[in-house]
Structure formats: C-alpha cells, structure tokens
Amino acid sequence: MNGWIQAGTVEELREQGPKLIKGGIVVFYHEDEVHALDNRCPHLGFPLHMGSLCNGIVTCHWHHARFDVCSGGTLDPWADDVPVHDSTVLEGLIWVNPNSRNGNQVKMYKDRLQNGLEQNIGLVIAKAIVGLLEAGVPETEIAAIGIEFGVKQRRQGWGSGLTILTAMANILPKLDKQGRILALFQGLLHTARDSAGSGTRFLLDPLPDTSVSEERLATWYRDCIEVRDTRGAERVLLTAMQKGADEKRLFSMMSMAATDHFYINGGHALDFHNKAFESLKHVGQEQRKYVLASLVPMFGDASRSEELHSWQSPVDLVQPLKEAFEELSSMGVSSGKKVVDDEDLLRTLLGDDPLQTVRVLKEALLGGTSPVRIAQISALAAAERIVRFHTQNDFGDWISVLHTFTHAHAVHEGLIRSADPWMVRGIFHTAATIYLDRFLNIPPAPRPSAISAAEEVPHPEELLDILDKQQQVAPAAAWAIRYLRGGGKPEPLFNVLGHALLREDAEFHSFQMFEAAAAEYDHWASESGAFAEKACETLILAMTRYLAAHAPTSRETPHTAKIAWRLHRGEKLFEEA
Known part of the structure; x- marks a missing residue:
C-alpha cells in the first residue's frame, strides 16, 4: 500500500x-x-x-x-x-x-459552476470560480461558461446579467487577484439571477435557401425589426450567419436596425449589442449564433424615443434629426482629416441650442471629420454631465445621465468596430440626450478645485474608507482630484475603484458605469496633450462620483465570494461563528 x-x-x-x-x-x-x-x-x-x-x-x-x-x-x-x-x-x-476519487478537478469545478448557474446558487458559483482559478483555468474561459449559459437559458434573450458579465470580463486586466474573483463572481451570479425561472431559449432554423444576397438579408432584417417581428428577424439573422457573413457585416446589419429609431430602449439596445459583440471573443464558433440571436427579442416591445413628448416639445428634435440623416445619406459621410476643434465640439455638445449642435455635427461629418472622433468626444460630453450632476437632483436621475453615457460609449465602440455610415445616427441620438440631460446640470456641481503640487499623493485605499459612508459624492471626487493632481498612478486607482464597485451589492448601472468609463479612459490615455489629460480626469471623476452616490450597500454578494475564497484556503469559518 x-x-x-x-x-x-x-x-x-x-x-x-x-x-x-x-x-x-x-x-x-x-x-x-x-x-x-x-x-x-x-x-x-x-x-x-x-x-x-x-x-x-x-x-x-x-x-x-x-x-x-x-x-x-x-x-x-x-x-x-x-x-x-x-x-x-x-x-x-x-x-x-x-x-x-475526484481526480479531474477542472472538470469537477466546471460541472459545479454549471450546476450553480442552473440552480442560481451563489456559494456554489463562487467556490467553482475559486477552484477553477486556482487550477490555472484562464479567467476568460470561466466567463465563457456563463456567457454560453446565459444566451441559452434566458428566453427573453440578452439582458443585464450578460451585460454585467461581459463588462466584468473586459475589466479583469485592471484588477488584482481578489478583484478578478469578485468580478467573475458578480458577472456570473447576475447572469444566473437574470436567467432564473426564465426557461431555455431554443433557436429557430435559418431559411432553407441561403442564396439570398447579404444586402437583401439586411433589408429583410430591418423590415422585420421595424414591425417588431422578432421571429422573422431571427431567421434572417441566422440565415446571414449560415451564409458566412463576417462579424463586421453582421454588426453593420444589426446596428443599422438598432439605430433606425431614436435611442431605442433608453440607450440599452445599442449598449447590449456592443457587449454581445465584445463577448464573441470569449465563446466558440458554434455559440456565436446563440449570442447574436439573443439580441433580437428586445425589439419586440422596444421603446422608440421619437415617439416621446420630450423629444418633440418644447423643441422638436425629431424632424431636424431626420432631415440631417437624409442629407448625410444623400451626400455620404467621408472619414478623413480632423476639421473640428475638440474643445469647440465639446462645448457645442454641452450647449443649450440642440439645433446648432445638429448643424455642427452634420457639417463636421460632411467635411471629413472622423465619426469615431466625434463619437469619442460625445462620450466625453456625456461623462461631463455626470461630473456636473448636482446631488440636489432626484436620486433616480443618476440613471438618466448614466444611460446617455453608456449609449455614447456603445456608439463610439460600434464605430470603431464598423465604419458603417448608418451608425453615425447614433452620434446624433447621443447628442440629443446630452441636450435633454442639461437640466440635471442646473445648477452644475462644481468640479473639485486644484491642489498644491507639493501635497502628498493619498493612498488608494483611503477611497474605500470614504465610501464606507453614504452621501460622499463630493468628498470622493475631491479625493480623486488630489490623487490625480498629486501624480498618483492610474493602475492602483483603477484597482481600488474596481473594489469600490465589486465589494457592493451593486445594481446593473454601476457595472456599466465602471466598464464604460474605464474603456473611454484608455482611449484618451493613449493620446497626449492638455485636452486628453483633462478628458482622462473627467472620466475618473464621473466614475468616482457615480460609485460614491451608490455606496455603501449591505455587501452580501461579495461576502459570499469571500467565504468561498477562505474555504478554498482551508480556513475554519465555524470557529468564528
């Protein structure tokens, strides 16, 4: 023996x-x-x-x-x-x-993760994540298990859970080990909760004849979405995929339908599309059809902002936008040299004259300004609304400025993915919502004042102490400015901001805020100059203020992950009971 x-x-x-x-x-x-x-x-x-x-x-x-x-x-x-x-x-x-006897630990933990997702049991999910990470399984492979589960087990299609999971997979490189565990757990747990009691989603079959041109299929898809025929749209989409349409062409077709109407579903539709396409890098080829088809059901009862009173009165935003789209369509959008000053465009987007904004955007696009650049500055303008959001507003209005920002981010990323001229309509939708959000900056909250360069850089962990109390929006923003102006490094700051999010029982929009702000920050951080530096500062302030407004919570969710981690390390929890 x-x-x-x-x-x-x-x-x-x-x-x-x-x-x-x-x-x-x-x-x-x-x-x-x-x-x-x-x-x-x-x-x-x-x-x-x-x-x-x-x-x-x-x-x-x-x-x-x-x-x-x-x-x-x-x-x-x-x-x-x-x-x-x-x-x-x-x-x-x-x-x-x-x-x-449990020789294959990886298979056992993957099975347990699948069971935890199916039964919506947080502790089982958390222990499986820890076990898989300790066994050396790549984090994105763990996220893929949740994505594949979510797109098949939620009859209503892509939802907030999958959006959180994909967003958390995106920010893993910004977090330490404990943060990565929490990010995966939050994403997978929300996916399980979002799918609980929903029922399995079964795909329809593609059309039997795939000889139809991609252009015709795109037209059919838009027509089906127009009349809320989600089943017809799904069959057309699957036909295009079976025909071999690449990711760029599929995104163009689907985003075209998503921008045919204004700011659909309060901006969530385009944001969900962006996240679903980002998730494709994690899943296998066979799962792609489930991911993209999961986006179709949301159009069955989608709200269309051009039907809302606020978009038509006291200023009619609908007709000027339609006229601008017709002109852009007839003349074409050319992508070329930058012809609009960044600061001027930012100021225009934040101004009180939406018709002037429409004119400036149209002329910039026709003149050759890059749509990607315009979308990037639009996202920055939306972030500025969050930075200047006054806490005397109704608390629920934080979500209004958040929706505008995440929609703007989705437009920006979408234009990077595909320079389809139809996608530029999303820029105008963003601009309209930035204008409509102006009342949330009346009066504007003051940006934190500058500090002496000689002041010592605060330790990142201090921010967590500040966020242990409610109503710390202004102190948290002031701390962020002290850190940034004092020369603090961005890497530890993003890690601590990530923990500020992940240690809470955060709601959906907080996850959106963190990931979108981090992504937009990275775009600006790759540039040099005073404007880019201030843009980075704006995005940090927007993220910090939003997280501070929504903290603290009871923190039950991260407590479950902490238990799983301590159990894996062999700690005796019962001795503390």
Whole structure:
C-alpha cells in the first residue's frame, strides 16, 4: 500500500467511532463497511466527524447538509459533493488513499459552476470560480461558461446579467487577484439571477435557401425589426450567419436596425449589442449564433424615443434629426482629416441650442471629420454631465445621465468596430440626450478645485474608507482630484475603484458605469496633450462620483465570494461563528 495512509484497525473504528487521519480525512465504519471522506463539509467547512451518520447518510451539524457516505453525493445542491477516498482492509488494518476519487478537478469545478448557474446558487458559483482559478483555468474561459449559459437559458434573450458579465470580463486586466474573483463572481451570479425561472431559449432554423444576397438579408432584417417581428428577424439573422457573413457585416446589419429609431430602449439596445459583440471573443464558433440571436427579442416591445413628448416639445428634435440623416445619406459621410476643434465640439455638445449642435455635427461629418472622433468626444460630453450632476437632483436621475453615457460609449465602440455610415445616427441620438440631460446640470456641481503640487499623493485605499459612508459624492471626487493632481498612478486607482464597485451589492448601472468609463479612459490615455489629460480626469471623476452616490450597500454578494475564497484556503469559518 505504497503512499496510502494507515488508519488503525477495523475493531478500533467500530468501537471508537469516526477517526481523523492525516490529510484532513475522516474514516467511518457503517453497516459493516469502511468509508473515507474529506472531513470538511463542502458547504462551509464544518468538520463532518462532528456530524452524525445514520442509514447511509452523513449529516453535517452546522447547516444540516446531507451526504451519501458511499459516493459523497449531497442531497442538498447548495452544499456540493464531498470528496471520497478509496479504502481497503488488509489483515484487519485499514488503509486509505490520500488522493480523492475526484481526480479531474477542472472538470469537477466546471460541472459545479454549471450546476450553480442552473440552480442560481451563489456559494456554489463562487467556490467553482475559486477552484477553477486556482487550477490555472484562464479567467476568460470561466466567463465563457456563463456567457454560453446565459444566451441559452434566458428566453427573453440578452439582458443585464450578460451585460454585467461581459463588462466584468473586459475589466479583469485592471484588477488584482481578489478583484478578478469578485468580478467573475458578480458577472456570473447576475447572469444566473437574470436567467432564473426564465426557461431555455431554443433557436429557430435559418431559411432553407441561403442564396439570398447579404444586402437583401439586411433589408429583410430591418423590415422585420421595424414591425417588431422578432421571429422573422431571427431567421434572417441566422440565415446571414449560415451564409458566412463576417462579424463586421453582421454588426453593420444589426446596428443599422438598432439605430433606425431614436435611442431605442433608453440607450440599452445599442449598449447590449456592443457587449454581445465584445463577448464573441470569449465563446466558440458554434455559440456565436446563440449570442447574436439573443439580441433580437428586445425589439419586440422596444421603446422608440421619437415617439416621446420630450423629444418633440418644447423643441422638436425629431424632424431636424431626420432631415440631417437624409442629407448625410444623400451626400455620404467621408472619414478623413480632423476639421473640428475638440474643445469647440465639446462645448457645442454641452450647449443649450440642440439645433446648432445638429448643424455642427452634420457639417463636421460632411467635411471629413472622423465619426469615431466625434463619437469619442460625445462620450466625453456625456461623462461631463455626470461630473456636473448636482446631488440636489432626484436620486433616480443618476440613471438618466448614466444611460446617455453608456449609449455614447456603445456608439463610439460600434464605430470603431464598423465604419458603417448608418451608425453615425447614433452620434446624433447621443447628442440629443446630452441636450435633454442639461437640466440635471442646473445648477452644475462644481468640479473639485486644484491642489498644491507639493501635497502628498493619498493612498488608494483611503477611497474605500470614504465610501464606507453614504452621501460622499463630493468628498470622493475631491479625493480623486488630489490623487490625480498629486501624480498618483492610474493602475492602483483603477484597482481600488474596481473594489469600490465589486465589494457592493451593486445594481446593473454601476457595472456599466465602471466598464464604460474605464474603456473611454484608455482611449484618451493613449493620446497626449492638455485636452486628453483633462478628458482622462473627467472620466475618473464621473466614475468616482457615480460609485460614491451608490455606496455603501449591505455587501452580501461579495461576502459570499469571500467565504468561498477562505474555504478554498482551508480556513475554519465555524470557529468564528
């Protein structure tokens, strides 16, 4: 029995009861047989030798999780199965294999993650994430499991959970190890919650004849979306994919339909499209059709802003935009040298004359200004609305400026992905919402004042202390300015801001805010000059103010992840109970 552990005699075990041996293994004698299990209850680590064994079931006495003593399988899915060790008896002596039967740990953890998602059990999801990361599984591979689950198990299609998961996958490089665990857990847990009770989503078949041109399919897709025929749109989309349309062409077709109407679903539609296409880099080829088809159902009852009173009165924004689109369509958008001053455009976007804004945007596009650049400055203008959002506004209005910003970010990323001229309509939709949000800057909240360059750079962790209290929007912003103006590095700042988000029971929009601001920051950080530096500062302030406005919470969700991490490290949680 080379390498096996000697566990005493059968007679001793029969008389003395469960025996603990080296390696954290407990040995039971039950119904004339010897059984060896990991002694830690897989739920929260309570010693199983302190439990009871009756009728083939080991019951943990902390939370009453039950396990089959032979297989280790649990009757309570929230508890996980307990690892079992092979044992044998030779000449009255018991020998136990120190290695459990669960040889393929990666497969076991992937199965448990799938089970946790299906059953919507947070602790199971968290423990699976920790186990997979410790086994060396790439973080994006873990995220892919959740993406593939979400697009198949939510009948309503792409939703907030998948958006959070993709956003958190995007920001993983900005976080330390604990932050990456929290980011994956938040994303996967929200995906599970969003899918709970929904029912499996079954795809329709593509059309039987794929000889139809891509141009005709694009027209059909737009026509179906126009009349809210989501089933017809899905079949057309799947036909285009089966025909071999590449990602750029598919995005062009789908974003065209998403911008045929103004600011659909309060900006969420385009943001969801952006995140779904970003998620494609994580999933396999076969899953792509599920990801993109999941975007179609949202159009069945989508709100269209041109139908809203606020877009028509007291200033009619609808007709001027339609006229601008017709002119751009007839003359064409040319991408060339920069012809509009960044500061002038930013000032115009934040101005009080929406008709002038429409004219400036139209002339800039016709004159050769890059649509990507205009979209980037539009996103910056939307971030400025958040920086100047006054806390005397109704608290719910934070979401209004947030929606404008995330929509602007989606337009920017969309134009980087595809320079389709139809996509520029999204810039005008953003500009209109920036104008409509102007009342949320009346009066404007003051930007934090500059500080002396000699002041010491504050430690990033200080921000977390500030956000332990409510209503710390202004102090948090002032701290951020002290950090930035004092020469603080962006890497630790983003990490601590990430923890400020991930340690909370954050709602959907906070995840959107962090990821979009981080992405826009990276675009500006790649440039030099005073304007780019101030843009980076604006994005940090917008992110900090929004997170501060929504903290603290009860922090139950990250507590679950912390438990999972401590259990994996072998800590004895029950000793603190």
